[in-house]
Amino acid sequence: MVPKKKVLIVHNLYQLAGGEDTVAENEGNLLKEHGHEVFYYTRNNKEIQHMNFFKKVLSVLWTIFSLKTYKEIKKIIKDNQIDVVHVHNTVPLISCSAYYAAKSQKCVLIQSIHNMRMLCPSGMMIKENKVCDDCVKQGLQCAVKNRCYKDSTLYSLVLAASIGIHRKIGSYDKVDGYFVTTEFNRELLEKVVNPKKIFLKPYYSDSKTRTPINKKRDYFIYISRLEYLKGIQVALKAFQSMPEKKLLVLGVGPDEEKSHNFVKKHNIKNIEFLGFKNKEEMLELLYNAKALIFPTQWYEGFPMTIVESLAVGTPIIGSNIGNVGTIIKDGENGLRFQYDDPIDLIKKIQYLDDHPDFARELELGAQKYFIANHTPESLYKLTMQIYNQL
Numbered sequence: 001m002v003p004k005k006k007v008l009i010v011h012n013l014y015q016l017a018g019g020e021d022t023v024a025e026n027e028g029n030l031l032k033e034h035g036h037e038v039f040y041y042t043r044n045n046k047e048i049q050h051m052n053f054f055k056k057v058l059s060v061l062w063t064i065f066s067l068k069t070y071k072e073i074k075k076i077i078k079d080n081q082i083d084v085v086h087v088h089n090t091v092p093l094i095s096c097s098a099y100y101a102a103k104s105q106k107c108v109l110i111q112s113i114h115n116m117r118m119l120c121p122s123g124m125m126i127k128e129n130k131v132c133d134d135c136v137k138q139g140l141q142c143a144v145k146n147r148c149y150k151d152s153t154l155y156s157l158v159l160a161a162s163i164g165i166h167r168k169i170g171s172y173d174k175v176d177g178y179f180v181t182t183e184f185n186r187e188l189l190e191k192v193v194n195p196k197k198i199f200l201k202p203y204y205s206d207s208k209t210r211t212p213i214n215k216k217r218d219y220f221i222y223i224s225r226l227e228y229l230k231g232i233q234v235a236l237k238a239f240q241s242m243p244e245k246k247l248l249v250l251g252v253g254p255d256e257e258k259s260h261n262f263v264k265k266h267n268i269k270n271i272e273f274l275g276f277k278n279k280e281e282m283l284e285l286l287y288n289a290k291a292l293i294f295p296t297q298w299y300e301g302f303p304m305t306i307v308e309s310l311a312v313g314t315p316i317i318g319s320n321i322g323n324v325g326t327i328i329k330d331g332e333n334g335l336r337f338q339y340d341d342p343i344d345l346i347k348k349i350q351y352l353d354d355h356p357d358f359a360r361e362l363e364l365g366a367q368k369y370f371i372a373n374h375t376p377e378s379l380y381k382l383t384m385q386i387y388n389q390l
Contacts, residue, residue, distance in 0.1 A: 004034075004035045004036045004037070005036055005083040005084050005387060006036065006037045006038075006039070006080060006081060006082050006083045006084070007028075007031055007036055007037070007038050007039070007082070007083065007084045007085075007086055008038075008039045008040070008041060008073070008076055008077060008080070008082045008084070008085045008086065008102075008107075009024055009027060009028050009038060009039070009040050009041070009086050009088065010040075010041045010042075010073065010085060010086065010087040010088065010090075010094060010098045011024040011040070011041075011042050011087075011088040011089055011094075012042070012043050012044075012045070012088075012089040012090055012091060012092070012093055012094045013042055013043065013044040013045065013046075013089075014045055014089075019114070019301065019302075019304065020088060020089050020114045020115075022304075023088065023112070023114065023203055024088040024089075024112075026203075026204070027086065027088075027112075028040065030204070030376055030379070030380055030383075031380075031383075033376075034380055037080070039076060039080055039082065041069075041072065041073050041076055041094075041098075043069065043093040043094050044093075045092070045093065047093060062092065062093060062095060063091065063092040063093075063095055063158050063159060063162050064095060064096075064158070064161070064162045064165060064166075065095050065096065065097050066093060066094060066095045066097045067097070069093070069094045069095060069097045069098060069101070070097040070098075070100055070101045071101075073085070073097075073098055073101035073102065074101040074104060074105060077101065077102065077105040077107060078105065082105070082107055083107065083108060084107060084108045084109075084110060084387055085098070085101075085102035085107045085108070085109050085110070086110040086112065087099070087102075087109070087110065087111045087112070087175075088112050088114065089114065091117060091159065092159075095162070096162075096166050096171040096172075099111075099171055099172075099174045099175060100171075100174070102174075103174050108176050108177075108387065108390045109174060109175050109176045109177075110175070110176065110177050110178075110179060110386075110387075110390075111175045111177075111178050111179070112178075112179040112201075113178055113179060113180045113181070113185060113189060114181075114301055114302075115301060116185075116188055116189075116299070117159075117163070118163065118172065118189065118192050118193070119135060119136050119188060119189075119191065119192060120132075120133075120135045120136070120143065120148070121135070121140065121143040121148055121149045121156055121159040121160050121163060122143065122148040122149050122156075124298065124299075125298070125299055126229065126298050127146055127148070129228050129229060129297070130297075131297075131298055131299060131321070131322075134146070135148075135160075136188075136191060140160040140163055140164050141160065143156045143159070143160045144156045144157045144160050167192065172192065172193055173193075173194070175193070175197065176197065176390040177197055177198075177199050177386055177390050178193060178197055178198045178199065179199055179201040179386075180198055180199070180200060180201070181200075181201065181202045181203060181301070181302040181323065182200070182202070182302065182323045182326040182327060183200065183326050184299070184322055184323050184325070184326040185323060186198050186200060199386050201379065201382055201383065201386065202302060202307075202327075202373055202374060202379070203302050203304060203307060203374065203379075204307075204374050204375060204376050204378070204379040205304065205307045205308060205311055205370075205374055205375075206376055207283065207307075207308055207311040207312070208311070209311055209312070209313065209367050209370065209371065210287055210311075210312050210313060211313075212313045212360070212363045212364070212367075215287065215288055215313070215363075216288040217288065217289070217290045218246065218288065218290075219245075219246035219247065219248050219288075219289055219290065220239075220245065220246065220247050220248070220289055220290050220291055220292075220293050220317075220349065221247070221248045221249075221250065221285060221286060221289040221291075221292055221293065221314075222235050222247060222248070222249045222250065222251070222292075222293045222294075222295075223250040223251060223282060223286065223292065223305045224250075224251050224294070224296075224303075224305065225251050225252070225253035225254075226249070226251050226252060226253035226254070226255045226256045226259050227253040227254045227255045228255060228297065229296070229297050229298050230251075230253070230295075230296055230297070231294075231295030231296050231297050231319065231339070232249075232253075232255055232259055232295075233255075233259075233262075234295040234297070234339075234340065234341075234342050234345060235247065235249075235293050235295050235345070236259060236262055236263065236268075236271065237342040238293075238295075238342040238343075238345040238346050238349065239268070239270060239271055240266055240268050240271075241342070241346055242270070242346060242349065242350070243268075243269065243270050244270070245270060245349065245353065246270050246271075246272070247270060247271045247272070247293065248272050248274055248285060248289070249271060249272065249273045249274065250274050250275070250276070250277055250282060250285065251275075251276065252275060252276055259273070260273060282308075283308060283312060286308060286309055286312055286314055287312040287313070287314060289314050290314075290352065290353070290359065291314060291315050291316065291317045291334070291335075291349070291352055291359075291362075292305065292306070292309040292314055292315070292316045292317070292318075292334075293317055293318075293345075293349075294306060294316055294317070294318035294319065294324055295318070295319055295337075295339065295345060296318070296319045296321065296322070296324050296339065297319070297321075297339060297340065298321070298322065299321065299322030299323060300322050300323045300324050301323065302323060302327075303323075303324065303327075306318070306324065306327055306328075307370070307374050309366065310333060310366045310367065310369055310370035310374065311367070311370045311374070312367075313363045313364070313366050313367045314363065314366060315333060315334040315335070315352070315359070315362035315363060315365070315366050316328050316333065316334035316335075316366070317334060317335045317336075317337060317345065317348050317349060317352065318334060318335075318336060318337070319336070319337065319339035320336040320337060320338060320339055321339040325339075329365075329369065331362075332362070332365045332369065333362060333365045333366040333368075333369040334362060334366065335348045335351070335352065335362075336348075
């Protein structure tokens with residue numbers, strides 16, 4: 001029997017908990033459930049709030065290299081005989097010092113890629129609500145010029161400088177394996193790291209699959225933040241032209257009032273806003289939908305809403321852009337549409353409605369795709385395969 005590996009998970013927590021925090025926690029829980037010893041090294045951005053002026057100035061340098069992090073991670077590795085160091089987020093307090101600590105102790109070093117910060121300091125590849133690849137094509141100075149990180153010239157300069165420095169001194173080459181969630185992310189990351197070190201490893205969900213026999217299929221559903229980048233305006237315009245088809249909208253966000261006003265102004269009766277719902281309520285509504293409408297206007301990370309939709313057998317009608325365009329297998333687990341075109345979205349919705357047998361095939365295809373790619377067991381096996389070959 002192969003000995004269970006001791007794993008150290010390294011993660012810089014955000015001030016407001018987000019998807020990356022959940023993924024890092026889930027990664028550890030999955031390993032522990034299979035008998036591994038799991039240790040954690042975390043820093044929290046809330047630390048910055050309690051720093052005096054001098055420490056805040058120093059924290060700028062820590063973004064490039066943190067001696068505190070280096071020493072503390074090295075000690076954890078030594079004290080616990082760690083085999084694998086699995087890094088999630090390093091910005092801004094942990095830095096690439098985690099890489100140097102891991103390799104100083106000859107550990108296998110993994111970096112999960114949750115965003116495109118190695119290519120773009122903001123991590124989002126967005127400028128003025130449009131997809132942007134300026135930093136890829138023209139250089140990291142574009143991020144400074146456009147104040148891409150926290151809308152600050154200083155913060156953007158520090159992060160761009162950090163990325164540039166670590167590229168030059170080979171810090172990213174120290175990583176043994178990069179975990180990416182989609183082929184789209186793989187193609188982007190290949191621009192800055194050795195393609196042989198990139199491994200496809202999507203997220204998992206512990207949601208249970210449900211038989212589609214009892215589905216009501218009375219409506220379509222949108223589950224996301226109400227904001228331009230998530231495509232809420234595309235969804236609203238599409239359903240404005242289809243008064244016979246119902247859309248349920250779950251979520252809140254910066255464009256919530258604007259969205260409500262649009263519906264009121266045009267006297268739209270087939271769109272219903274439900275606000276925030278807990279997971280159990282959300283899954284029930286998602287299960288009974290004809291399809292999840294996911295009209296994102298940017299590259300996205302790896303939307304867990306899509307994974308949940310696949311689990312309950314609800315196909316996705318989503319944008320043909322970025323990661324969403326990769327996750328959706330057209331005609332297998334959903335349909336893709338031209339991301340910024342409400343008319344094309346209308347065509348795909350009508351096609352699904354007009355072909356019920358095809359719609360049922362998509363439901364079965366969605367669950368089949370989930371079982372093959374997103375269950376805890378399938379992802380654990382994949383993780384171990386990668387760990388063991390590095």
